Amino acid sequence: MQADMNIGMLGHVDHGKTTLTKALTGKWTDTHSEEIKRGISIRLGYADAFIYKCEKTGKFYSTEDACKNDGGKPKLLRKMSIVDAPGHETLMTTVIAATSILDGVLFLIAANEPCPQPQTAEHLLVLNSTGIKKIIVVQTKIDLVSKEDAIKHYEQIKTFLKGTAAENAPIIPVAANYNINMGVLLKTINEVMSSPERNEKAELRLYVSRSFDVNRPGTEIPSLSGGVLGGSIVQGSLKKGEEIEIRPGVAKKEGGRPSSLICKVQALMEGGEHLDLATPGGLVAIGTTLDPALTKSDAFVGSVIGRKGEVPEPTDTINVKYRMLERTDVQNTPLRENEPIVVNVHTWTGVGLITKLSKGIAAIKLKKGTVVYKAMHVALSKKIGQRWRLSAWGEII
Numbered sequence: 305m306q307a308d309m310n311i312g313m314l315g316h317v318d319h320g321k322t323t324l325t326k327a328l329t330g331k332w333t334d335t336h337s338e339e340i341k342r343g344i345s346i347r348l349g350y351a352d353a354f355i356y357k358c359e360k361t362g363k364f365y366s367t368e369d370a371c372k373n374d375g376g377k378p379k380l381l382r383k384m385s386i387v388d389a390p391g392h393e394t395l396m397t398t399v400i401a402a403t404s405i406l407d408g409v410l411f412l413i414a415a416n417e418p419c420p421q422p423q424t425a426e427h428l429l430v431l432n433s434t435g436i437k438k439i440i441v442v443q444t445k446i447d448l449v450s451k452e453d454a455i456k457h458y459e460q461i462k463t464f465l466k467g468t469a470a471e472n473a474p475i476i477p478v479a480a481n482y483n484i485n486m487g488v489l490l491k492t493i494n495e496v497m498s499s500p501e502r503n504e505k506a507e508l509r510l511y512v513s514r515s516f517d518v519n520r521p522g523t524e525i526p527s528l529s530g531g532v533l534g535g536s537i538v539q540g541s542l543k544k545g546e547e548i549e550i551r552p553g554v555a556k557k558e559g560g561r562p563s564s565l566i567c568k569v570q571a572l573m574e575g576g577e578h579l580d581l582a583t584p585g586g587l588v589a590i591g592t593t594l595d596p597a598l599t600k601s602d603a604f605v606g607s608v609i610g611r612k613g614e615v616p617e618p619t620d621t622i623n624v625k626y627r628m629l630e631r632t633d634v635q636n637t638p639l640r641e642n643e644p645i646v647v648n649v650h651t652w653t654g655v656g657l658i659t660k661l662s663k664g665i666a667a668i669k670l671k672k673g674t675v676v677y678k679a680m681h682v683a684l685s686k687k688i689g690q691r692w693r694l695s696a697w698g699e700i701i
Contacts, residue, residue: 306574307352307385307586308499310405310536314389314431315412316421320444320480324412325388327480328353328366328490348402348513349388350534350587352575355381355490364490381494385536385574385586400430400648400683400694401606405511405536407585408438408497411470415477416448419460422633426694429629432469433697434681438497439473441465442489447479502584508540508548508610511651513587515604517596530570531599533590533609535651540610542582542590544572550607551675552618554598566612567592606652608675618673622647622656624666624682626698634688636695639666646692648683649676649700665701676700 313321326332329351356365360376371378387406389399409431413419420428431439441461446454454477465471474492478485514534533550542548546569553565571591572579582588590609592599608615628636639645639658645668647656652674660667666684677700684696 305383305577306579306583307383309407309497309585310385310387310587311353311493311497312387312389312402312406312409313412314399314409314427316414316417316423316427319412319414319421319424321388321412322349324410324442324444324478324480325349325351325386327483327486329386330367348398350514351386351388352586353384353386355384355494357381364487364494366486366490382499383586384493384497387587397646397648397653397685397692399427401513401651401653403430403434403436404650404681405513405538405587406436407500408440409436410440410442411473412442412444413461414445415443415454415457416445419457420464424464425633428465428468428470429631429694433629433683433694436469439470440489440492440496441470441473441475443475443477444480446477447482447484499585503539504541504583506539507614508537508542510537510542510609511535512550512604512607512609513651515599515602517600519596528596530567530592531594531596533592533599533604534587535609536587537582537584539584542569542572544569544580547612548609549612549615550604550609551615552607552673554603564615565594567594606650606654606674608650616675616677618675620670620673622649622668622670622676622682623701624668624684624698625664625701626666626682626684626696627664628696629694631693634693636688636693639684639686639696643686646685648685649674649680666698
């Protein structure tokens with residue numbers, strides 16, 4: 305069974321995104337050594353969530369075993385992929401890249417801190433810009449405050465969300481560590497996060513958000529597995545055994561232009577489950593015939609996968625029809641010609657230089673080329689103070 309949609313965890317650092325992911329999926333997604341050492345998410349984390357409903361009691365559960373305590377028979381309603389995004393301010397480009405594959409968002413706001421915190425506001429800015437409509441606000445850590453303070457914090461959240469994309473979103477209080485109110489959250493997810501319509505007959509298009517080498521050090525050459533690419537199919541379908549094309553590929557020599565790569569799909573997996581056919585909705589891992597040395601350390605993040613001859617040539621020049629974002633936390637001055645800028649398009653993040661501005665259209669020269677499609681959303685971040693800040697949002701023309 306393949307997941308029917310991707311749901312992202314957004315919110316300020318340490319507001320419980322990874323903890324809630326664990327409560328929903330049973331998996332702790334911070335596995336990188338630096339994430340464990342620092343206690344924060346750095347890379348995108350993935351896990352699958354199952355929603356069960358007890359046929360006897362009508363209660364909702366995230367695991368089949370939980371229903372057995374009521375003596376009822378659990379019924380699997382659906383499976384979804386959870387994307388745990390970083391909350392730290394220096395990792396905003398990772399958050400923006402994640403939104404390109406999200407169908408809905410759980411927006412976390414911790415009850416033990418005043419609302420909004422800095423990245424709470426910035427992540428809401430991203431939500432307002434992306435057009436994601438399926439949003440549930442989760443008031444986390446209610447076990448750390450009194451009932452009265454939780455109610456006051458709820459009112460802060462309502463005031464903060466007024467006039468935004470999340471203004472009418474349901475607000476669910478939870479204490480994920482103690483499984484408090486998780487059944488209500490699962491019921492709300494099932495009702496609000498309906499699966500979007502997909503086009504499985506269109507040309508295959510998959511955005512790569514992770515790539516890695518699954519071989520352990522010291523593995524003998526005959527036993528090596530090919531490189532693995534992870535991401536989400538946004539249209540079309542993919543079968544095991546098919547040939548695929550990846551763009552941009554890798555440069556054959558240092559400083560050279562990347563060329564496309566052709567390889568074969570040896571395996572398709574989702575959450576440990578082998579698939580013969582992968583369709584849009586959910587995150588999939590593709591075992592390929594690529595040299596695993598090429599795919600390690602997320603080397604292919606930002607690439608686009610399609611069938612041979614169907615993926616456009618990468619370009620290092622894009623034209624973006626943009627609009628500046630209103631920000632109250634920093635002075636967001638207009639874009640300027642010859643200004644360096646960070647560009648996010650699908651799961652790709654790179655640096656560019658604004659070469660021309662005319663009537664709300666920016667011509668941008670990219671340091672490294674990427675694959676783009678007409679009308680694709682683009683985020684532009686500029687240097688404000690000592691950090692890159694989300695400043696404008698637009699689309700490819």
